[in-house]
Amino acid sequence: MAGCTPLPLREGVVLQQEAAPAHAIPFWRDIRFLRAASQVVFLAAVLASLGWLFNNLQTNLRANGLTISFTFLNNTAGFPISEGIAFDPQDTNGYAFWVGVINTIRVVLVGIALATLVGTIVGIARLSSNWLVRTLALAYVETVRNLPLLVQLFFWYFAVMLTALPLVQSSIELPGSIFLNRRGLYIPWPLATESAALWGQFLLAGLALAIVVYVGRRAHLKRADRPGFPLVPALLALTAMAVIGWLVAPGAPFQLDYPALQGRNFVGGLWLSASFVALLLGLVLYTAAFIAEIVRAGIQAVSKGQTEAAKAMGLRPGQVLRLVVLPQALRVIIPPLASQYLNLTKNSSLAILIGYYDLVNVGQTIFNQTGRAVEMILMIMVTYLVLSLLTSALMNYYNRRIRLVER
Amino acid sequence: MAHLYGSAPLPPPSQRIPLLRWCRENLFSAWYNAALTLGALFIVCSGLYGLLTWALGARWEVIPVNLKTMLVGTYPADQLWRVWSTLYMVALLCGFSSGLHRGLIRQVAGALALASLALALLPFDWGTRAWIAGIALAAGAGFGLGKATPVRWGVRLEWVGWPLSFPLTLIVLNGGALSLPVVAGSDKWGFVLNLLGAAVGIVLSLPIGVLLALGRRSHLPVMRWVCTAYIELIRGVPLITLLFMASIMLQLLLPDSFRPDLVLRATMTITAFSAAYMAENVRGGLQAVSKGQYEAAYVVGLNGLLTTAFIVLPQALRAVIPAIVGQFISLFKDTTLFGFIAVLEVLKAARSVYEGNLQWRGTIFEVYVFIALLFWVFCYSMSYVSRRIEKNLGVGER
Numbered sequence: 001m002a003g004c005t006p007l008p009l010r011e012g013v014v015l016q017q018e019a020a021p022a023h024a025i026p027f028w029r030d031i032r033f034l035r036a037a038s039q040v041v042f043l044a045a046v047l048a049s050l051g052w053l054f055n056n057l058q059t060n061l062r063a064n065g066l067t068i069s070f071t072f073l074n075n076t077a078g079f080p081i082s083e084g085i086a087f088d089p090q091d092t093n094g095y096a097f098w099v100g101v102i103n104t105i106r107v108v109l110v111g112i113a114l115a116t117l118v119g120t121i122v123g124i125a126r127l128s129s130n131w132l133v134r135t136l137a138l139a140y141v142e143t144v145r146n147l148p149l150l151v152q153l154f155f156w157y158f159a160v161m162l163t164a165l166p167l168v169q170s171s172i173e174l175p176g177s178i179f180l181n182r183r184g185l186y187i188p189w190p191l192a193t194e195s196a197a198l199w200g201q202f203l204l205a206g207l208a209l210a211i212v213v214y215v216g217r218r219a220h221l222k223r224a225d226r227p228g229f230p231l232v233p234a235l236l237a238l239t240a241m242a243v244i245g246w247l248v249a250p251g252a253p254f255q256l257d258y259p260a261l262q263g264r265n266f267v268g269g270l271w272l273s274a275s276f277v278a279l280l281l282g283l284v285l286y287t288a289a290f291i292a293e294i295v296r297a298g299i300q301a302v303s304k305g306q307t308e309a310a311k312a313m314g315l316r317p318g319q320v321l322r323l324v325v326l327p328q329a330l331r332v333i334i335p336p337l338a339s340q341y342l343n344l345t346k347n348s349s350l351a352i353l354i355g356y357y358d359l360v361n362v363g364q365t366i367f368n369q370t371g372r373a374v375e376m377i378l379m380i381m382v383t384y385l386v387l388s389l390l391t392s393a394l395m396n397y398y399n400r401r402i403r404l405v406e407r
Numbered sequence: 408m409a410h411l412y413g414s415a416p417l418p419p420p421s422q423r424i425p426l427l428r429w430c431r432e433n434l435f436s437a438w439y440n441a442a443l444t445l446g447a448l449f450i451v452c453s454g455l456y457g458l459l460t461w462a463l464g465a466r467w468e469v470i471p472v473n474l475k476t477m478l479v480g481t482y483p484a485d486q487l488w489r490v491w492s493t494l495y496m497v498a499l500l501c502g503f504s505s506g507l508h509r510g511l512i513r514q515v516a517g518a519l520a521l522a523s524l525a526l527a528l529l530p531f532d533w534g535t536r537a538w539i540a541g542i543a544l545a546a547g548a549g550f551g552l553g554k555a556t557p558v559r560w561g562v563r564l565e566w567v568g569w570p571l572s573f574p575l576t577l578i579v580l581n582g583g584a585l586s587l588p589v590v591a592g593s594d595k596w597g598f599v600l601n602l603l604g605a606a607v608g609i610v611l612s613l614p615i616g617v618l619l620a621l622g623r624r625s626h627l628p629v630m631r632w633v634c635t636a637y638i639e640l641i642r643g644v645p646l647i648t649l650l651f652m653a654s655i656m657l658q659l660l661l662p663d664s665f666r667p668d669l670v671l672r673a674t675m676t677i678t679a680f681s682a683a684y685m686a687e688n689v690r691g692g693l694q695a696v697s698k699g700q701y702e703a704a705y706v707v708g709l710n711g712l713l714t715t716a717f718i719v720l721p722q723a724l725r726a727v728i729p730a731i732v733g734q735f736i737s738l739f740k741d742t743t744l745f746g747f748i749a750v751l752e753v754l755k756a757a758r759s760v761y762e763g764n765l766q767w768r769g770t771i772f773e774v775y776v777f778i779a780l781l782f783w784v785f786c787y788s789m790s791y792v793s794r795r796i797e798k799n800l801g802v803g804e805r
Binding site for chain 2: 035038039042043046053056057059060061128129130131133142143145146147148149150151155158159163164346347348349350352353360364367373374377380384385388389
């Protein structure tokens, strides 16, 4: 038992014991033996319980005449998915799962971007010198953080989207040809025209040019022994190529497709289903409240002396923010922000309870059709683990960059 | 310096400023602030106006009529005294502790009594009102008892009473012992299930989390690997996938003779889930304990176990009280996911009210506002208590 506690001084104790005559310590009081024995016992216990579970699994599967195999992924799915990339009931289970993964990534990416935006605004509003703005922001944060996300999702989906909103015929029209009704949100969406392919080639060329510029400039900076990452010239190169391509191509590569009411439904534009809108709204508002507190804490963590010293050195207000305050605030903000992004990713799995076809929902449908419990759960969990690891790896990389700048 | 010369210090200048000046400084200090104020004022006013017009016309009678369904689900009406008696027990204990000690617990007991008296004023039938007002009475009786008991004995009674209240609650609610009949349908108890699941999860996940955190910081590689793997694996997947696993895969992993019911499965899952997050919070606290503390403990002659239990953990846990309470709050909020595996918790019960009952069609907003209020009160009081504890312990001030 003593072995599993942190023992920073034990090394010293061991040395003393080794110096003493060997017969003075019986082996059951020898720390080296105790360490090894406790680990062996612990490992044996863990392995035994895992083995017991695995054995049960084998027995139960055999009793039901099942074996673990993933061949069902190649079978026809036989159920429709109305959301996301095109899917036909004749497509395979594996492709259905992929559609679910893409749907999850879609809501997560849009959600992260919007939640960061809203959270930053609210976080800054929490520090406003304006009492009303400050209090409103506080009220928002305290309300949203203390309500379960699922209550909020149900509210947005069942109460707002499905009950309060009008039917298709009497949709709410927002400026810019955006329509909102019980079926969801219809927004204009760019469609590729014939010249899109040509423009795409220009874009690729621009990307290659940007990489060349970045690498060359970085090498130049390194030779001059100067710090910095020349992202701006690289982005300029990319933008320039994109603009040239747009001008050279015979027509605009994209054309906005507007939704319009035709008969009983809308045609054209992009349809975002009611469950997608409710899920996005719920996730963004919920996560933004947490992000707001992180942003507020990060800004408050930079001491006032830093700003004053920067001003005293003659930096302009923009420079004070960019060169002094933000690098230090971001250092405090990034790690908890990363875990909020992960939370949003994981919370997007609540989609199944409001009927959005994310990967858990599709996974459960496939399970209902095929009865493959173990395989589906493995696939869902591995997907989330990969998404989590990817996000945290990206954020860790960014965090290291921030640290470099901060020095 | 004033006391050196024997004269009383002058009172500070008055901090009261006229309302108009306050407005100018806090609302209209610059043109953009004025614009912001007007914009915010417009939002607040239109929001409040909409809310008030809706609230005055809403069919609030749906709440008292269906209160039983939402709070205790299918719990048989003739056995409801068991739910009340567990509430009375908690109120009595709260009152007793508040009679013994000063400070936070007194506020908690007071708030409990006041809340129950306020609830009793709402339009329930007289029987329900009497039951609700009884909570305040129990708290008051506990307070008197606590005042009357000598502190030495009172503290001992507390140490017996609080831990005992927990299994007692489970037994009284579920039955099967103390010659109480078993209440059928324990997966259909509405809000009681949210509270029970959260209570069991909170009580169990903290010690498991502490063990996991100690394991993750252990010098023994095997324990470190196993604990790290568990924590990272659980934290990498959403709760709903674990519940999914508990509902469809558990019968494959366990022998035929052992089939835990849905509530037990859900509670086990949420405990296992929360423990991993708790472990990370505790680990943060462990890292905050300086090395000198370990060294001093060894010098005094404490062994590893004693050092951890009496020197390191108290400091580590104290440092992360806000994070731990935050985890408790999110565990409580996560109990709403129980509905996913066919357990009738409060959200599912609420849906059955406005969907299953023709009479109450269209009362969806009223029902969700009530549920939101219910959760908000619980979560906000938890975070308030945590802030007060933090202040009382002087965390971050030394």
